[in-house]
Amino acid sequence: MIYLASQSPRRCELLAQIHVDFQQISVDVDETPLLYEAPAHYVSRLALTKARCGYAQSQAVYPVLGADTSVICDGVIFGKPCDDADAKRMLQQLAGKTHEVMTGIAVVSALGEQVLVNYNQVTFRPLSELEIDCYIATGEPTDKAGAYAVQGLASIFITQIMGSYSGIMGLPLHETAVLLQQARVPLWITKTFK
Numbered sequence: 001m002i003y004l005a006s007q008s009p010r011r012c013e014l015l016a017q018i019h020v021d022f023q024q025i026s027v028d029v030d031e032t033p034l035l036y037e038a039p040a041h042y043v044s045r046l047a048l049t050k051a052r053c054g055y056a057q058s059q060a061v062y063p064v065l066g067a068d069t070s071v072i073c074d075g076v077i078f079g080k081p082c083d084d085a086d087a088k089r090m091l092q093q094l095a096g097k098t099h100e101v102m103t104g105i106a107v108v109s110a111l112g113e114q115v116l117v118n119y120n121q122v123t124f125r126p127l128s129e130l131e132i133d134c135y136i137a138t139g140e141p142t143d144k145a146g147a148y149a150v151q152g153l154a155s156i157f158i159t160q161i162m163g164s165y166s167g168i169m170g171l172p173l174h175e176t177a178v179l180l181q182q183a184r185v186p187l188w189i190t191k192t193f194k
């Protein structure tokens with residue numbers, strides 16, 4: 001059993017996909033980047049802060065997993081859009097280009113703290129203003145870093161991804177399994193072959 005320090009339905013869905021027994025807990029973390037903070041530092045710092053807050057809050061009963069996903073376009077960190085105009089600005093920047101998606105993950109447990117960053121590249125085809133407006137009108141961009149969902153309607157805009165589909169969606173499953181095993185959390189594979 002672990003705690004997932006996240007409100008993200010995508011992270012719940014992904015963790016459930018690999019049969020990890022978890023309970024969601026809510027943590028309140030300031031997601032403002034530090035001045036000149038590098039993207040990899042930002043996502044790992046936030047993932048660790050979320051996991052640490054969850055661990056303190058849950059009285060250290062179970063390991064706690066935290067994560068943070070950001071889109072990086074031309075060196076600029078795109079978090080979740082604050083409104084439709086912000087979403088439009090992000091999608092206009094992403095159109096016709098390749099950008100990076102980084103997800104930081106952290107596990108805090110009685111055995112210590114582990115953090116890593118998962119790196120991915122996503123290429124968008126060019127988008128017309130009408131396509132961007134129609135996409136925003138679906139509501140999908142609202143709570144997603146970079147204002148799109150690889151797993152959703154935006155999939156028709158994406159020509160190529162390099163890296164981990166689950167990492168782009170919010171929780172890289174291979175890396176998550178590695179950190180959970182380091183924290184001695186039994187995974188389905190361990191249970192099956194015991």
Ligand SMILES: Cc1cn([C@H]2C[C@H](O)[C@@H](COP(=O)(O)OP(=O)(O)OP(=O)(O)O)O2)c(=O)[nH]c1=O
Pocket residue numbers: 005006007008009010011031067068069070071080101143144145146148149150151168169170
């Ligand atoms: C790039 C991308 C992001 N996302 C989502 C994953 C995350 O939920 C969100 C990035 O914001 P985060 O701040 O990483 O996560 P969150 O606020 O949703 O949840 P919490 O902080 O409580 O853990 O964007 C997708 O669903 N699909 C995508 O293709």
